[in-house]
Amino acid sequence: MNRLDPRLSSLQHYVRDQAPALRAAALQLDAHPDGSTLYPQVPLLDRLATLQIPRPYAPDPLVIEGEEYYLLSAVERVIFHEEAAAHGDAALLLSAPGSLTAGMLVAALGDDTQQSMFFNRLREQPTWTFLAMTEPQGGSDAAALRTTLCPSPGGDGQLLNGSKCFIGNAHRSPLGVVTARTGPGPLGIRCLIVDASHPGCSAGPIATLGMRGALGTLDFQDVPVPEEHLLGRHLSPTRHGMWGWLHSFNPLRCVAAAMGVGLARAAHAYALEHAPHHHSALRHSLDALGTRIRGVQSLTRFAAHAVDADPTNAHLPSAAKTAAARLAVEATSTVLRLLGPGARIEHPLLDKWARDAFGIECMEGTSHIQAMAVFNALTRTGITLPRTS
Numbered sequence: 001m002n003r004l005d006p007r008l009s010s011l012q013h014y015v016r017d018q019a020p021a022l023r024a025a026a027l028q029l030d031a032h033p034d035g036s037t038l039y040p041q042v043p044l045l046d047r048l049a050t051l052q053i054p055r056p057y058a059p060d061p062l063v064i065e066g067e068e069y070y071l072l073s074a075v076e077r078v079i080f081h082e083e084a085a086a087h088g089d090a091a092l093l094l095s096a097p098g099s100l101t102a103g104m105l106v107a108a109l110g111d112d113t114q115q116s117m118f119f120n121r122l123r124e125q126p127t128w129t130f131l132a133m134t135e136p137q138g139g140s141d142a143a144a145l146r147t148t149l150c151p152s153p154g155g156d157g158q159l160l161n162g163s164k165c166f167i168g169n170a171h172r173s174p175l176g177v178v179t180a181r182t183g184p185g186p187l188g189i190r191c192l193i194v195d196a197s198h199p200g201c202s203a204g205p206i207a208t209l210g211m212r213g214a215l216g217t218l219d220f221q222d223v224p225v226p227e228e229h230l231l232g233r234h235l236s237p238t239r240h241g242m243w244g245w246l247h248s249f250n251p252l253r254c255v256a257a258a259m260g261v262g263l264a265r266a267a268h269a270y271a272l273e274h275a276p277h278h279h280s281a282l283r284h285s286l287d288a289l290g291t292r293i294r295g296v297q298s299l300t301r302f303a304a305h306a307v308d309a310d311p312t313n314a315h316l317p318s319a320a321k322t323a324a325a326r327l328a329v330e331a332t333s334t335v336l337r338l339l340g341p342g343a344r345i346e347h348p349l350l351d352k353w354a355r356d357a358f359g360i361e362c363m364e365g366t367s368h369i370q371a372m373a374v375f376n377a378l379t380r381t382g383i384t385l386p387r388t389s
């Protein structure tokens with residue numbers, strides 16, 4: 001599974017060549033998290049901004065050795081993000097312009113007019129977008145959301161009210177997708193395209209320790225939402241809300257896992273370059289870490305293939321995401337320990353990655369939530385877990 005076919009291997013080499021340019025920008029963003037003008041100038045990120053867009057709206061795919069890449073399959077997204085995190089920087093990827101998360105919802109739930117409106121705007125120039133689900137009261141219980149979409153008193157459309165937090169690029173995006181409640185139960189949850197320039201919509205950055213500059217808050221006060229911005233209006237009531245985003249989670253979890261693997265690879269490679277090699281115990285630690293990285297990498301790629309074959313496959317992405325989140329934290333802390341007591345000061349990039357690694361844990365759901373997804377899938381398919389005693 002760790003060996004790639006020639007097409008994916010070309011993509012991997014392309015990203016590997018371009019990604020080192022991300023590191024200087026990543027350190028700048030870490031030092032000045034509000035530096036939102038950095039990105040369009042960073043080579044790989046300006047390219048990423050016009051990828052992950054469905055083919056009818058993507059005039060400019062990435063072409064490598066005559067092959068076209070749109071980054072629409074989970075496998076292509078995983079290879080791109082893992083390699084860009086391994087040779088560049090995961091946090092910078094997260095705060096880049098483009099349509100990774102919101103675009104996936106619009107592609108899954110939008111009709112032709114909505115897709116054309118959303119994606120055409122993105123292809124005009126590098127544009128940030130957000131996908132806002134998490135709320136201040138708790139993100140894991142996404143079905144318990146409190147943001148509301150209610151008919152306006154004048155009867156001319158609907159009004160959005162509520163707050164969202166920990167939202168990727170909330171503070172720099174002109175548009176995105178928001179989840180809101182129109183009624184009780186899972187069928188009362190809808191996804192809608194929101195234009196963040198409306199006066200009732202306010203956004204701000206959140207100061208974080210890791211993944212600095214990536215996250216923000218959003219507040220909506222009587223924001224009018226035209227009917228044509230309601231995603232899934234052409235789908236049956238069982239498919240137009242929660243169903244759509246649950247299915248988008250599976251490929252997104254593979255991407256989060258890929259970033260975790262890439263982050264661990266970055267730390268491992270950094271240690272190989274900077275740690276003193278004469279200690280056999282140290283060599284042993286790094287060999288063991290390398291073996292573990294290959295294992296989680298293999299699981300992540302396997303999960304991505306499984307999701308491409310069956311988008312409802314939830315347990316493999318969840319298993320990969322859990323393993324990768326833990327790997328990223330342990331790899332960075334192991335390497336910091338191997339480099340000695342002054343490592344955080346002497347190696348700012350490594351210090352940053354160690355802080356960023358904790359962000360992988362919460363992205364697309366914490367490990368507790370992933371464990372429940374794995375457990376549900378195992379019990380549904382009737383697979384029994386081995387007894388431990």
Ligand SMILES: Cc1cc2nc3c(=O)[nH]c(=O)nc-3n(C[C@H](O)[C@H](O)[C@H](O)COP(=O)(O)OP(=O)(O)OC[C@H]3O[C@@H](n4cnc5c(N)ncnc54)[C@H](O)[C@@H]3O)c2cc1C
Binds near residue numbers: 214
């Ligand atoms: C880098 C980063 C990027 C993010 N990007 C986005 C984004 O673009 N859009 C967005 O909407 N959100 C985003 N998030 C938010 C993320 O999805 C939430 O942080 C996550 O869902 C957890 O929610 P919470 O922080 O509110 O914790 P809570 O949901 O309040 O959970 C707190 C703790 O309780 C545990 N817990 C909660 N419920 C259960 C349960 N039923 N059983 C067992 N344990 C439970 C959790 O595992 C966790 O440890 C991002 C977060 C990070 C760190």
